[in-house]
Amino acid sequence: MIHVLQTGNSKIFHGICLNVLSILKHTKEPVHLHIMTMEISWSTVPKISEASCDHLRKVMKDANPLNELSYYDVSEDFEATFKDTPNRNPKYSPASLIRLLFTRYIDCDKLIYLDADTMTCSGLETFKLIDIENKEMAVCLDYLGKFWIKKDYFNSGVLYINVKRVKETKLFERAIDLLKEKKLYFSDQTALYTYCKEKVYIPFRFNEQRAIKEDTVIKHFCKGIRYLPFFKVYNFKQWQVGKMHKFFKIYEFDDLYKQYEILFPDELKLEY
Numbered sequence: 001m002i003h004v005l006q007t008g009n010s011k012i013f014h015g016i017c018l019n020v021l022s023i024l025k026h027t028k029e030p031v032h033l034h035i036m037t038m039e040i041s042w043s044t045v046p047k048i049s050e051a052s053c054d055h056l057r058k059v060m061k062d063a064n065p066l067n068e069l070s071y072y073d074v075s076e077d078f079e080a081t082f083k084d085t086p087n088r089n090p091k092y093s094p095a096s097l098i099r100l101l102f103t104r105y106i107d108c109d110k111l112i113y114l115d116a117d118t119m120t121c122s123g124l125e126t127f128k129l130i131d132i133e134n135k136e137m138a139v140c141l142d143y144l145g146k147f148w149i150k151k152d153y154f155n156s157g158v159l160y161i162n163v164k165r166v167k168e169t170k171l172f173e174r175a176i177d178l179l180k181e182k183k184l185y186f187s188d189q190t191a192l193y194t195y196c197k198e199k200v201y202i203p204f205r206f207n208e209q210r211a212i213k214e215d216t217v218i219k220h221f222c223k224g225i226r227y228l229p230f231f232k233v234y235n236f237k238q239w240q241v242g243k244m245h246k247f248f249k250i251y252e253f254d255d256l257y258k259q260y261e262i263l264f265p266d267e268l269k270l271e272y
């Protein structure tokens, strides 16, 4: 069983569904997906509904009856933890902090955390080749951060976590404590970077922040820079089908877009 964690609110649920369809396409082993969500007093965005997750679970079980989905509404905990902290409105969204709470809810051996703006291009079984027995996490460098912030600055959009170990070292709880004290620019990512001492750096194929290659496992649609024909900062997501085609020339998820429209008619529409 491969354990996967996704977090967020209703605004990015189509991203999670597309990601899951990509996992179902490539990963042969059964997958246990954990979805953590919240709604809070200082944001109007609703949580992902339990009904939406029930439907997603059905789609997953149709693909493999051994697949599982667990749903966690962490609203109260999130409110109590972050409401009165300087990081309650981080750069991207308060929802980016949800993952920091995971050790309070999830118990398994190893866990693959994936941002909602990622897609898998091959099976998640490849993660098992990474040895994190004596580490807290396996991480990839942040493509832009390694130039501009620090040369070993990592990207927290894909994390391969040794759950038992991070519970011992209290990595995620210490990251939360730091965010309670100090305003950080990339809140959760910098907090994890600050405290994670037992880490192994893995190749970009596990968190590809640029063009998809032949051996890519995860493609991450994070912010990027294109220099030619003119300087442009872009931040397009996999549900922006028009941008995938015209800007990135990515067509390899087209079968999944079709599936999404058939399987998830009641969820957010893809953007053409």
Ligand SMILES: [Mn+2]
Pocket: 115, 116, 117, 118, 157, 220, 221, 222
């Ligand atoms: Mn991301």
